[in-house]
Amino acid sequence: MSASTEARAAASDGHGHDGHPSHCENCQAELHGHYCHACGQSVHNPVRNLGHALEEVFESFWHLDGRVFRTLRDLLSPGKVAREYLAGRRVRYIPPLRLFVIVSVVTFFVAQFAIHVESNTHFDIDTAQRTTVRLGNVKKQMRAAESVAEVEELRARIVGELRTAAAAAPVARDTIEASIVSVERQADKRIEALRALQGLDAQQVAEQRAEGERLAAKPREGSLEAAANLAELERLRDARIAAVQAQRDAASAQTRQSSDYAGLIRQANHAAGCRAAELQVAHAGRSEGAELRAADRQRYGEVECDDDDGPLSFNGRPWDPKTNPLKVEWWPQFANDWLNRQVGKGEANFQRASKDPALYIHALIGAIPSALFLMVPIFALLLKIAYVGSGRGYLEHLVVALYSHIYLCLALLAMFVLMLLGDAIAPHWAGFVWLKGLGIGLLWTWMPIYLLLMEKRVYGNGWPLTLLRYTLIGCAYFFLLSLATAALMTAAIVRM
Template sequence: MSAKGHEVPSHCENCNAPLAGHYCHDCGQSVVNPVRDAGHALEEVFESFWHLDGRIFRTLRDLIFPGRVANNYLAGQRARYVAPLRLFLVLSVVTFFFAQMVIHVDSGDKANPMVQLEDGVSNNNKNSAKQSKAFAKASSIADVEQIRRKNLADLAEAREAIPAVLLHARKAIDVAVDDVNRAADGRIEAIGREQGMSAEQVTAAKVDGARRAAAAMETAKQNLEKAADLATLQRLREERLAPHHVKLATLPANAAAARRHELNEIRDINIAAGCRAAQLQIADATSTEGDRVRKESEDARIYGDPDCYDRLTLFGSEEPWDEETNPLVIGWAPAFFNHWINRQIAHGRENVSRAQKEPGLWVRALLAAVPSALFLLVPVFALLLKLAYLGSGRLYLEHLVIALYSHAYMCLTMLAFFIVIALDNAISPHWAGFSWIGGTLGTLLWLWLPVYLLLMQKRVYRNGWPVTVLRYLVIGNLYFVLLAFAATFLALASLVRM
């Protein structure tokens, strides 16, 4: 019987070996059953915790000094430290779990709501010098007026799309309008002088050119991307679809290529119409909801995706990729593999579109991918060390220990950096001075990391400085190129799996 009145078995309950003390001499199991003794169970938990905690603190304390943990561990002092693989795994998981909680990417831009319906607008609003260069190509006053009309129409559309409450954004459009008019008038004066025209002739040519430009613009605007309202959009869509439907009806059934071409044209028209309809609805919602912060993904879910995606073609195919109608087929691969790879392409296209609207998805995918990339590259880093130090007499597993402790310190540095970010987010709104302190600490952490790794390599391998620096630079450059490729690949894979 034990001191607490519990019956002590005569043989180990795990391996049935005779007991001669508190622990089995064969397997090491305690004679006290924690299931029957709650107090001992609690005591065992705290004992294990503090024992593990002590080793962790000792390991982290010595890890701060370049090369100390690696040298001591390789010298045989293994019991005092957490094993290198366990330490690296724990630190990498904690670091990047904490990073995903701390790092946030705001996809909503209050100063630039999703109301710019034409990508071409920004191309016409660089500066007056670029406008002058564009007009310099015009050889007649009619050409100048045509260019002026087009640019002013695009800018007017952009201005209407911006809510009235965003006065600074509308003012930028007004400045661009002045630039266009100045550049156009300057070019007209230059053409008048070159051609010896009187002031009256220049004025008459401007009026005639403006009339022709207006007529040309009216014809050019008859496309889906320029539709000003949903009724006009539907009318233009039907006009664009009609000739394709007529041609499709006249094609014989065996003209597969021609029929497929017409169907693709019809599909492109419908996609463009759907995108423009979403743009118009989002613009209407924005203009009526004032300065409410908009979220692109939410608008896309309600009104439809306003971004018309380009055709996805693979390996030079003229037909757009489609999971069902035109999938990627690898001849030598089995059917299930072709089905799987087309599903991945479909997921990837959808998720990339989502990530463009919510940049935070890219960041979260990258942060989730980095631990896996580091884990995969640890043995590669050890191999680089082995090749760089072929004459050192060290075994590959010794280089692996050094690689693991190097990566553990890298994770520890990143964890400290993310803690600084968290403190900055919490303190800077109340004390602006901490922003400078946080930025300085973060910079010092990143500057110290390469110095630490260099010192570690010097103290572990004990070579001279020139040889150590040369090997360090070669290994470091190769490794970080591999890390960038691995992290990018895994981030893309993570996006596909979202």
């Protein structure tokens, strides 16, 4: 076959001698290179060649050519990339929005592995949380005490439990010791108030304190905590509930409406349930002859008894979707029903997260990227307001905001990498812990300085005016970022 015949055959087939099409497969224009001059489509067909398919993925999403390294290198110089991009020299850099998406996704993907709650084989989180005192609850108990003996008994019981917990969980000793100091301070304040209120002298105070310590050495007679078995516990709970019901039945209609008898019954049931779980856990431990796993303890019930009313309260009473719902007056009923369903989910997930701090950490990590995406246009708006009259449009400020957040994400990524390296290297070389801390500290210190220098170089104002604008923008930005993160974290906990 002659050369001219081959050429005609190739043309009729649509392909040249090198196997590439001679005409664009999209618009049929004659090709004179690797890209169509009419529509810009590449000569390579990704569905016919695996190498071209992978190349297109990286080219379209990552743009892993020389520009990524040039962009990352120039980002180390505050303001250089933003200045060059705004000056029209854009071809050498990756577009800021694309780079921001990639860097933020990578950063917070790595964060999921780098940030975690440390555990210890001799320390169980559930056990520690059962013995850690919630200071708000302690204050309430101290204020309710009506005698020095009662305060001293309460102090002795709580401090004794905390010291037992500190001995069993050395890793939590500092936190528990801080709780002990707070308990001691609350007890001393209440004793001083009772001494002045009741006109007690030093001898009387000492006698009552000794009586309180004696009472603390054994469970209160008739209390649910003193029940030695489930049968006795059931009898004591029924007696307490019967007493509350008798008070309710004997009360006037006005007193019955203003008093929370249902709450008192709920507290009795809750305390009995916690004590029943303690008895079952103790029995299982004795019968199995081994320390129970956290999952096994949870099957026997909840043993944390220091939050009688739960974390949510409205109108001075615990939240309840039927008897005491959260209600927005100007919302329709279906919207309020939806709101209370979300509150219920949030309450349940909050209880889960209180027992597993890792859930809080992951919810926070999950909320920050969304908050940053939300804050980029807001940060650009703050720049627009602060630099009104500069002649720059909103989109130019948006470029500065994007490159600022890209650098922040890169700095956070470097911190997370140092954390991962610390986990891997520190067990073999203790000195790396110091190096990791130094590196993270320097990164935190450099971030605000970097942003200040970037603002100075991009906008070109004098130092006094730049510092003033930088301070105002920074305060407004971090306030709004905190609100956005808290709102998104709350939403994440509800969806957990």
